[in-house]
Amino acid sequence: MxxxxxxxxxxxxxxxxxxxxxxxxxxxxxxxxxxxxxxxxxxxxxxxxxxxxxxxxxxxxxxxxxxxxxxxxxxxxxxxxxxxxxxxxxxxxxxxxxxxxxxxxxxxxxxxxxxxxxxxxxxxxxxxxxxxxxxxxxxxxxxxxxxxxERSPRQYGPPLEMPPPLAAWAATLELSRLPEGVAATARQYLMRWHDLSPAVQHEMGVRIATEMSAFVSPPPPSGVPPFAYLTAVLAERRRRDQVRLAQRIGAPPPDPRFQAPSQAPYQPYPQPPAPPPAPYGPPFAPPTQAPQPPRPPQVPQAPPTTTPGGFVPPA
Incomplete structure (x- = not known):
């Protein structure tokens, strides 16, 4: 290991x-x-x-x-x-x-x-x-x-999925200079990402992504988190290995996910969604003013009648 x-x-x-x-x-x-x-x-x-x-x-x-x-x-x-x-x-x-x-x-x-x-x-x-x-x-x-x-059975977990906003950018990467040790470091970091504290997640992600960017070109688009950058690079590396193996044995790619993505313009990486609203509407807020007493209902009055001479009789 x-x-x-x-x-x-x-x-x-x-x-x-x-x-x-x-x-x-x-x-x-x-x-x-x-x-x-x-x-x-x-x-x-x-x-x-x-x-x-x-x-x-x-x-x-x-x-x-x-x-x-x-x-x-x-x-x-x-x-x-x-x-x-x-x-x-x-x-x-x-x-x-x-x-x-x-x-x-x-x-x-x-x-x-x-x-x-x-x-x-x-x-x-x-x-x-x-x-x-x-x-x-x-x-x-x-x-x-x-x-x-440290000597435990090697467990890579499920395959890394390509982040959709980075698929077109990842297809243009030059990965021939990426050392196996740096890729193994990134893979182990992604496997243990959920077990790390937020501060360690960010610090280690930035450090490993910086080290990997020295061997991978072109640079990532602005605003890409380290976790997404490392995932995209490793997923693209795995896709190319799968395609290369399929071409060597003369077989089609086993999964349509390994086809090269279309060269669409880069879309900004989505921000995390806002927290969902409360299940029963907004929380109750007490009134700031004292409630006013209800007003008594008003009885409608009949319109006044007039005489032919325009005189209005008193009520």
Whole structure:
């Protein structure tokens, strides 16, 4: 599986690591640390045979702390969240926001791991992993990290549908320079789009779309969101692959959707629709003025009658 790191964020097909996988990775790491400690202690004993006893004890303590704390901190910082055990089982430590693990977070995890595993036998880590919804131990809680599994079955989901307003523009794209890694990054981002927060959706979308635009021409029309731009490019790339495969085997395209769209002028990308009105009309608003009392009905009066001389008799 392709491991893609874009800027400050990691975009991978991930799932929360299960407890058995994390336990096996921890066992591998602790075995490496124990073997390293044993070898270093033997070397110190040989080299400091006639040295001062206090110096020997100080060296033992210094190397023990360096191996127990420095091993996970150095490996996870340099490899972006992977130790030897996690690398063997396809696990990675990432930040809660999906970004790569930083040195400060690795240091928090290393210091807490020395207490959780080497001093208390792993009981706090086990209890915390069982209680937490994401399987976090105390070091992950304090550091703001989570352990994820990268080696999962490749699931591409349903095919990406071409946005209708961008179909004519996508038919003119030059896609021969688009690297597979950039396309895989965009595909993984679109698959996980609904699982990201709005801020991360926009930030990662702009970053990936900017990177893709360096290999794709012509540029997109103005006002196109990053999500729609990436969807149109990948959908057009897939359509051309389908057409090329059909021509190679001498068969017609399997679906009329793979036919090239007509060169119609670009239509602006539609804005999101307005929210629907309330099901029972507008909400009730209390009157601002006091209601007036009803007026009594007026009885119609008969028109006055006149005499032949024009005299009107009194009522």
């Amino acid at each position: 392709t491991d893609v790191v874009t800027g400050e964020a990691v975009v991978v097909e991930v799932r929360i690591a299960q407890l058995p996988s994390r336990a096996l990775a921890l066992l591998i790491d602790m075995t490496v640390q124990f073997v390293t400690l044993f070898g270093v202690s033997q070397l110190i004993g040989i080299l400091a045979w006639n040295a001062d006893e206090a110096l020997v004890v100080m060296l033992y303590i210094a190397f023990t702390v360096s191996v127990l704390v420095g091993y996970p901190v150095v490996f996870e910082t340099l490899s972006r969240g992977r130790s030897l055990g996690k690398l063997a089982l396809g696990l990675r430590v990432v930040s809660d926001d999906g970004g790569p693990e930083r040195f400060r977070q690795a240091l928090f995890r290393g210091l807490s791991g020395m207490v959780e595993f080497w001093m208390l036998g792993g009981a706090p880590a086990l209890i915390g992993s069982l209680i937490s919804e994401k399987g976090k131990r105390l070091g992950d809680v304090f550091a703001g990290t989570v352990v994820i599994a």
